[in-house]
Amino acid sequence: MKVILYDLDHSYAAVVESKCDHAIVADGKYAPCQGCFGCWTKHPAECFMKDKLQQVCRIIGQADELVIITKNLYGGYSAAVKNILDRSIGTSTPFSTYRGRQMHHTLRYGKHDLWKVIVYGEITEAEKASFRYLAERNAINDGFERSDTVFVQNFEELEGLL
Amino acid sequence: MKTVYINCSPKKKFCASSYFLFLQRLFAGGEKVTEKLHTPADYPRILDQLHDAQTVVFGVPLYVDGIPSSVLRFMEAMESFCKENEIHLNVYCIANNGFIEGKQNEPLMQSFEHFCSRAGLTWGGGVGIGGGVMLNVTRILFIVNIGLLLLNTVLSIARTGDFFPQDAWISFGESAAFLVFFNLGVLFYLGRMGHFIRKGTFSGKKYTRIMVPSFLFIIFADIFFIIISLFQGGLFRGWLARKQSAE
Numbered sequence: 001m002k003v004i005l006y007d008l009d010h011s012y013a014a015v016v017e018s019k020c021d022h023a024i025v026a027d028g029k030y031a032p033c034q035g036c037f038g039c040w041t042k043h044p045a046e047c048f049m050k051d052k053l054q055q056v057c058r059i060i061g062q063a064d065e066l067v068i069i070t071k072n073l074y075g076g077y078s079a080a081v082k083n084i085l086d087r088s089i090g091t092s093t094p095f096s097t098y099r100g101r102q103m104h105h106t107l108r109y110g111k112h113d114l115w116k117v118i119v120y121g122e123i124t125e126a127e128k129a130s131f132r133y134l135a136e137r138n139a140i141n142d143g144f145e146r147s148d149t150v151f152v153q154n155f156e157e158l159e160g161l162l
Numbered sequence: 163m164k165t166v167y168i169n170c171s172p173k174k175k176f177c178a179s180s181y182f183l184f185l186q187r188l189f190a191g192g193e194k195v196t197e198k199l200h201t202p203a204d205y206p207r208i209l210d211q212l213h214d215a216q217t218v219v220f221g222v223p224l225y226v227d228g229i230p231s232s233v234l235r236f237m238e239a240m241e242s243f244c245k246e247n248e249i250h251l252n253v254y255c256i257a258n259n260g261f262i263e264g265k266q267n268e269p270l271m272q273s274f275e276h277f278c279s280r281a282g283l284t285w286g287g288g289v290g291i292g293g294g295v296m297l298n299v300t301r302i303l304f305i306v307n308i309g310l311l312l313l314n315t316v317l318s319i320a321r322t323g324d325f326f327p328q329d330a331w332i333s334f335g336e337s338a339a340f341l342v343f344f345n346l347g348v349l350f351y352l353g354r355m356g357h358f359i360r361k362g363t364f365s366g367k368k369y370t371r372i373m374v375p376s377f378l379f380i381i382f383a384d385i386f387f388i389i390i391s392l393f394q395g396g397l398f399r400g401w402l403a404r405k406q407s408a409e
Binding site: 041061076077079088094109 | 173269
């Protein structure tokens with residue numbers, strides 16, 4: 001399954017949705033994660049907040065390919081995209097294991113294929129390096145076999161990458 | 163010199179970030195103000211503190227290898243505020259994560275560095291701490307031990323009139339020594355950071371962890387989550403199952 005998580009405005013929705021099995025729009029209207037661990041310890045793979053993100057980890061967890069379209073913010077994801085990633089830790093379980101020689105959580109949905117990040121917006125070379133590193137870390141943490149980070153100047157360029 | 167400590171944990175209470183900021187305050191001089199960042203309603207109060215401050219210390223938990231989204235939103239507001247008001251501060255960061263390796267905080271540290279560049283602030287460096295949740299538990303255990311010591315002292319006075327029950331003090335001393343040992347790396351690096359904050363210079367990025375072997379840490383962490391999941395009921399609701407979306 002291919003999932004696209006994006007923070008573009010609604011005018012791009014039709015194009016994005018035609019390129020994947022499931023699209024998740026990061027419109028910045030969701031409440032942030034409260035760090036309660038309830039999606040591990042109380043209602044597994046489900047957030048206690050009853051909004052559209054309540055079961056988002058069940059969608060991301062089943063993605064073979066996750067494509068994240070995000071505006072650059074300090075060499076990382078925009079706040080709207082990060083909000084959704086923060087609310088998706090239920091893709092893993094509370095049990096610990098080792099991946100990439102570091103401690104991580106075991107995967108509720110098993111291994112995935114590609115964690116791809118398409119970054120738009122003004123960005124420095126130092127921020128690009130940080131973004132690549134962040135995507136690699138995310139891929140290891142979430143059990144993706146590989147990561148790819150691409151920087152684009154405009155939507156036409158972006159569309160060709162989907 | 164005024165230092166503003168910003169507790170950025172989305173948790174309302176018992177968060178590890180507040181513990182590390184508390185320890186950091188012990189090593190910094192001058193006027194010290196601690197603010198809790200929880201919702202956008204907190205922005206005006208916190209930003210107002212920056213007008214006459216020289217230093218800001220962020221206490222941040224690691225979320226999905228980076229800065230929590232609620233903190234990112236505040237940083238965007240702080241960037242605009244500092245530019246508009248020509249405020250130039252030294253920024254330090256104390257990051258913590260639940261895994262054993264403090265080094266896992268590195269992407270978060272890099273984001274803070276880029277934030278400083280864009281906001282015209284001076285990046286002072288940070289300390290990345292592994293085992294943050296468990297270190298926070300040592301704080302609670304220390305308070306429990308003080309309670310037990312007081313209880314034993316009261317019982318001793320009531321039974322024998324002895325104001326200094328030797329066995330209770332030895333037991334307390336042993337427990338306290340263990341708890342301090344677990345925190346040694348944190349105490350050293352936060353003390354070191356305090357030195358650089360007082361001088362207003364770059365402290366570098368340093369990583370430390372709870373002083374427990376990794377294999378023991380993982381066992382403790384798993385037991386911790388089993389107990390919590392037992393009490394909260396998750397253990398009986400398909401704890402490790404591949405849940406399907408209702409959509």
